[in-house]
Amino acid sequence: MTIQTSICPRCGKPSEEGLCPECRAADVRLLTCEPYVTTIYCPVCESQKRGKTWSDLQMPREDLVTELAVSAVNIHEDAKDVRVTVRAEEIASNRTACTVEVEASLYGVPVRETCKTEIRWQRESCDRCSRISGGYYEGIVQVRATNRKINAYEREVAVNLAQQAEESLQQSGDRFSFISDLDDTKDGVDITVGTQHLGQEIARTITGALGGRFTTHPKLVGEKEGKALYRITYSLRLPFYQKGDVVVSHGNYFEVRDIDGHRLRVFDLTAGVARTLPEGEIERLLGNVREAESALVVFTQPGVVGLMDPKTYRTRELNMVSWTFPVEGEPIRVLRDEEQDRLVIVG
Numbered sequence: 587m588t589i590q591t592s593i594c595p596r597c598g599k600p601s602e603e604g605l606c607p608e609c610r611a612a613d614v615r616l617l618t619c620e621p622y623v624t625t626i627y628c629p630v631c632e633s634q635k636r637g638k639t640w641s642d643l644q645m646p647r648e649d650l651v652t653e654l655a656v657s658a659v660n661i662h663e664d665a666k667d668v669r670v671t672v673r674a675e676e677i678a679s680n681r682t683a684c685t686v687e688v689e690a691s692l693y694g695v696p697v698r699e700t701c702k703t704e705i706r707w708q709r710e711s712c713d714r715c716s717r718i719s720g721g722y723y724e725g726i727v728q729v730r731a732t733n734r735k736i737n738a739y740e741r742e743v744a745v746n747l748a749q750q751a752e753e754s755l756q757q758s759g760d761r762f763s764f765i766s767d768l769d770d771t772k773d774g775v776d777i778t779v780g781t782q783h784l785g786q787e788i789a790r791t792i793t794g795a796l797g798g799r800f801t802t803h804p805k806l807v808g809e810k811e812g813k814a815l816y817r818i819t820y821s822l823r824l825p826f827y828q829k830g831d832v833v834v835s836h837g838n839y840f841e842v843r844d845i846d847g848h849r850l851r852v853f854d855l856t857a858g859v860a861r862t863l864p865e866g867e868i869e870r871l872l873g874n875v876r877e878a879e880s881a882l883v884v885f886t887q888p889g890v891v892g893l894m895d896p897k898t899y900r901t902r903e904l905n906m907v908s909w910t911f912p913v914e915g916e917p918i919r920v921l922r923d924e925e926q927d928r929l930v931i932v933g
C-alpha cells in the first residue's frame with residue numbers, strides 16, 4: 587500500500603490539498619484602497635459632519651486622520667492578526683496624503699502590503715456656527731447686584747461658571763448650548779445663550795455660588811416651525827452683602843458666611859461662633875476678607891496679642907480672640923476699621 591500525499595501544482599512543495607499556503611497567499615490581494623475619502627468639517631469649531639449629523643470632534647486630529655485613512659482600506663477577509671499603521675502628510679490645506687501599511691497573517695503565512703489614499707477636507711459652516719453667525723439666541727442672563735454694582739470678583743466667578751456650564755452641556759451632546767456673547771455692562775454682566783437650558787443652568791449655578799435670586803421673563807418673539815418662539819431674560823440679583831463681608835452689629839464684628847434672603851449666616855469674629863443675623867441689625871460694612879491685610883505677630887501674652895500694623899509698622903495691642911492661634915513671627919490676617927482706628931483679626 588502507498589501513503590497518499592499531494593503536492594502543490596505550482597511550486598511542487600508538499601501540500602495538504604491544492605495550492606500550498608505560500609502560493610495561496612501570493613495569489614491574494616491583502617489590501618485594496620479607495621483613492622480618496624472626503625470628510626466635511628467646520629473651519630470655525632472643527633465639528634465633523636457624518637451623514638447629516640454634526641458633532642464635536644471628540645478625538646485628537648491625528649486619530650481622526652488614522653480613522654479616515656483606515657476607512658478607505660479594504661483588508662482581505664481571510665487575514666488574521668492584522669496590524670495597521672498610517673503615515674500622513676499634509677500636501678495642501680485641504681488634502682492629506684496617507685500611506686497605510688498592513689501586516690497580517692494569510693493562511694499562516696506572514697504578509698505585508700502598503701497602499702496610498704488621500705483625505706480631502708471639505709469646509710462647511712456647521713449647524714451651531716450658522717446659528718451663532720445668524721444672531722440666533724434664546725435667552726440673556728443679566729447678572730446684577732442689589733443696590734450696588736457687581737465687583738470684579740463676582741464678574742469673574744459669573745463668567746467662569748457660565749463658561750463651565752456651556753462646556754459641560756456641550757460635552758453631554760447639547761450642541762446648541764453656546765454662549766454667543768459675554769458683555770460687560772456698567773452694572774454687571776450680560777450673557778447671551780443659545781438655549782434656555784443653558785440660561786437656566788447659568789442662572790442656577792451663579793446664584794448657588796454667589797447667593798441671590800433670579801426671575802425669568804419670557805418674551806414671545808415669533809414662530810419657528812409652527813411653535814411659539816420665546817426669548818427669556820434671566821434677571822439675576824446678587825445680594826447686597828457677599829460671602830466674606832465683615833459687618834458691624836451692636837459694636838461686634840461678624841464675617842458673612844451665607845445669605846438666605848434677609849437673614850445672614852455669620853461667624854462672630856470675637857466669640858468664634860456661628861449665628862444668624864437679620865440684615866436690619868447691621869450698622870455698617872467694614873470690607874471683605876478677600877481684601878484682608880497680613881500683619882506680623884510681634885508678641886503673644888495671655889489675653890493679648892501684639893501685631894505690627896502693616897501700614898505704620900507700629901505695634902498695636904489687641905484682645906486675644908479665642909478661636910485664633912497667633913504665633914510670634916508669623917503673619918495673621920486682619921481688616922482695618924478706620925472708624926474705630928483698630929485692626930480686626932479675621933483669621
Ligand SMILES: [Zn+2]
Pocket residue numbers: 594595596597598599605606607608609610
Ligand atoms: Zn506552492
Ligand SMILES: [Zn+2]
Pocket residue numbers: 628629630631632633711712713714715716
Ligand atoms: Zn462650527
